[in-house]
Amino acid sequence: MSSALFRLGRFSFRHKWWVIGAWVALIALMAGLILGLNPKFAKDFELPGTDAGIAMEQMEAEFPALTEQQTKSRTTVVVAAQDGLDKHTEQIDALTKALAGLPEVTDPQQIADPVTVAQADPALASQVLSDNGRIGLITVSQDLDLMDLKPADKKALLDVIEEHRGDGLQVEATSGVMQAMDSGGTAEILGFGVAFVVMIVAFGALIAAFIPLVTGIVGVGLTMMMLMVSASFMTVNQTATGIVLMLGIAVSIDYALFIVSRYRTERNRGGDPADAAGRAVGTAGTAVVFAGLTVIIAVVALMVIGIPLITQMGLGAALAVLVAVLTALTLIPAILGAVGRFAFVPRIPWIKHAEASEDVDTLGVKFGKAIVAKPLPFILVGLAILVAAAVPVKGMELGLDMTADDEIAAQELVKEGFGEGINGQLFVVVHAGDDGDVAAAADSAVADIKGLPDVYQPETVTWIGNGTDPQNPNAGADTAMILVTPESSPASTQTHDLMESIRGFAPAIEAQNAEIHVGGQTAIMSDLSAKLDKALIPYIAVVVGLAFLIMIGVFRSLWVPLIGTLGFVFSVLATFGITTLVFTDGWLGLIDHTQPLLSFLPIFLVGVVFGLAMDYQVFLVTRMREEFLHGMSPKDAIVAGYRHGARVVTSAAIIMISVFAAFMLSPETTNKMLGFALAVAVFFDAFIIRMIVVPAVISMLGEKAWGLPRWLDKLVINFDVEGSAVRHRGVSSSAEEQVSLT
Structure with missing residues (x-):
């Protein structure tokens, strides 16, 4: 594989403008299809094959008018007054008149004072006015498709509410136009900004720091375009796009970071730049392929759950990772060829040790030497931290509360006036x-x-x-x-x-x-939980089983994949614990309103985090194995792995954590919780498991860590992840290796 990737990297470098042109043409094609097809993401939630799913399907088939109404905006405006709503008739009349003047209102006559409605029709009283007369409901129906709600629709309503609340009258709203989401972009911009700063520190050069950003934007942009085009032919839920953005940005930049970093190392070894690009793709690129494959398996396996939304999340995430791998293998060397000798200029003089040196012991090297000198204390301390973080998991609650923060006040008033079950x-x-x-x-x-x-x-x-x-x-x-x-x-x-x-x-x-x-939502939640519970064990078996087999081929070892898998268990339990502590228990006050964890978060997090965990396992440990195979002792090979990989892996982890954490700025609860959980998971897994526990255990095992039983060694294909076949191409003067260049 390394030889094929070497040729691909060298080809992309030498034919840079053709490769760059092909990517630009593909983006232009997707943009044209979007303009022509005008696709839209879905917002509904379905559970086909379940009792709740059958009920909803029959409702759609037999009550089409009611179903059609449910696709339109119906906002519930809640009015409340401690001294009774009948004392605020003039205010409420002014409010209802303003609400009736909103755009696309379908039945302005029904927008009336709840007290008046209750007096005119006692049969409706319990539906619009609380028993004590302090809380009332006003329904505002608008001919606005829920799938096409704009922030301006929500703002128009909020302006009316703000104008008429006060003087003892509380006015809130929920559902309908309150579900309109901001266009976003803040999280993505912040994520790219942090990534750029980290890459400047990692490379010590401006142009090199820009390259992963460019490929990240191309990869994520193309993925989102492809998802939009596919929405014209199949159902793609808008909720699924959040994880695609998060994962796509993170892995695109990370994979590019590894390729560019290895290219700099190979350039310093001498030879033709095209061959250096080929060696970078043949070595680091091989790790990228297997790391990406592991993530793809983890997220595609979400299909076994049988829930369309989660399947769409998995397939969308897999597409994002696939595009990230392809850009790393082709677009990165093409851009490196385009910038030529300016790739690592101008250098930033005050950033030290941007390049690995055999003569200077960086902080990463010193840390690696400390671990191999006394590995057991590092193992015990690392696992103790994760166990402590996992303790709150015993209080974990699951739910599917998609209520936005600005709807909470209205929901609480509805609960107080009409009972807790009114929302279920x-x-x-x-x-x-x-x-x-x-x-x-x-x-x-x-x-x-x-x-x-x-x-x-x-x-x-x-x-x-x-x-x-x-x-x-x-x-x-x-x-x-x-x-x-x-x-x-x-x-x-x-x-x-x-x-x-x-x-x-x-x-x-x-x-x-x-x-x-x-x-209904309550029934859907129950059926969803049942499906998730039933699918969890088979899913874990599929993901861990396939990934474990891949890792055996990558590392040609049983111990390294086993250690990595067990470490993942610790990191994911710790993630569940901390996420529960923050979102359910309200720890640190990071969110205004506590809530259960999203019901699909555990199983989705297991898939994504396992894939990302194996990413860092591959990137860091393959370099250790590479040095071991080339003659170093087991402990020296681990230190060499830190020398060449610690800075890059640390930078990649910080970038991924920053990208995920930035999505806590999103107005969508799904994105907030997923962003936080993924950021915490990467922190625990990258810095505690992959950077501390795994190398420490490998150090204790010595040469045993890198062996396979003889019978199994014959069965496992040699993927040459370390790039032994291309290690000296273009830098050796022997006639035999000169011939290999042709």
């Missing part, structure tokens, strides 16, 4: 099939539901059919929908038991030639 309604669908009459089954279901505990205002529970007569939709209906509001919170055990009790009516409903399913 259950959509019960009773379907009688083709040409069936659902009335008897629906009446039976409603009667049974009214008798269940934890149902809010059971006397109001009823069903509505999909009949063709608008005046009497229950006549001739074959499908009925029943809206059930729990008294308890969506995440409570009581609500879960209520949902399962309703599903327990299935045999009785089936006896009446019908079927019953429960949908």
Whole structure:
């Protein structure tokens, strides 16, 4: 493999303008397709094949008008006054008039004072006004597609709210246009800015620091374009793009950093620059390929869970990593060829040890010598830190709360005035099939539901059919929908038991030639948790098993992959612990509103972090093995690995941590939590496991760390990750190696 990559790197260097032109043409093609197709990312969440998924599918099929309404913006404006809303009639009337004047309002007559609505129609009173008359709900329906909401739509509403709150009247809002997200960009800019500073320190030169940024922008931009184009032909959820941005930026810059750093080392050895680029791609590029392959396996394996959103996240992340690998192998040497002898100028004089030296012991070398001298204390201290960080994991809670910070106040008022279950309604669908009459089954279901505990205002529970007569939709209906509001919170055990009790009516409903399913966010959460629990063990087995086999081929060792895998367990548990401490327990006050961890975070984090963990394992430890194979003692090889790799790996880890941490600035809860968790995971795994524990254990094992049983050695393909076949190409004067250049 190293020979093939050597030829690819040298080709890209020599034919730089063709390679750069090809990348530019590909970007132009994607941009043209986007302009022509005008694709849009989806925002809905589906669970096909589950009870909740079936319920939602039947709702879409049998109640298309209701489903269509759910795609439009319906904002709930909450008004509250401690002295009673009836004391603020004039203020509320002014508010409703302003709300009715918002763009694309579909039914301005329904935007009215909740007190007036309750007095005019007592049957609606419990739905719009709290029992004590202090909290009311105003629904603002707008002909705005939820998928096309703009920040300007949200700002228009917030301006109205801000103008009319005060003087004892509290006005908040949730749902609808409140779900419009800012265009973002701050996190990406901050991530690239930090990366640039780190690379200046790493290379000690300006132009070299720019090269990984250029390829990172190209890689991430192209990936996002490809995802947008694919959204024209398949469902791509907008939530999935967050992790693509995070991972794409991080790995693109990291992989480029390793190639450029190795190119500088090879240039210092002499010979033709094109051959130096070939050797850089043949050595560091081989590590990039296997590191990228490990990440791709980890994220693609998320498909085994069977949840579309997580599958899209995995495939999108895999695409980002694949593009990052390709840019590192082709675009990097092409750009190096374009800048020529100016790659590492102008040098910054006050940055020391930017290049590895055999004569100077840098901080990294000194640290490596300390580890190989007394490895056991480093192992014990490193693992103790991770164990301490993992302790809070026992309090970890999972949920799917996607509420933005500026909706929290409204949600709390709704909970206070209308009960905790108002935000966790259950959509019960009773379907009688083709040409069936659902009335008897629906009446039976409603009667049974009214008798269940934890149902809010059971006397109001009823069903509505999909009949063709608008005046009497229950006549001739074959499908009925029943809206059930729990008294308890969506995440409570009581609500879960209520949902399962309703599903327990299935045999009785089936006896009446019908079927019953429960949908809604609460039901989706329950089914999601069940699928995640069921898929976790098979997923871990697939990811760890395949990656372990790859690592055996990379390191030609059983001990090194085993140590790396066990270290990953410590780092990921510590990550769960710290993330729980910050987001659920409110430690350090980093977030305003505590919440459970996203339900899919554990399984997604396992995949991504395992892939990233193997990245640093490959980049650092392959250099140690390379030096060992070329005659160094095991401990000297470890020190040499620190000499040539510590600065680069540290820089790469800092860049990745910074990119991930910057996404905490995102308004989306998903991006905040994923960014924080990934940043913490990289910190624990890169600096404690890969930089301390793994080298320390390898040091204790000595030569045993680098061996395979004889029978297994014959079966494992030699991938030549160390680049032995290309190590001296272009720098040897022997006739045989001169011929190899042709």
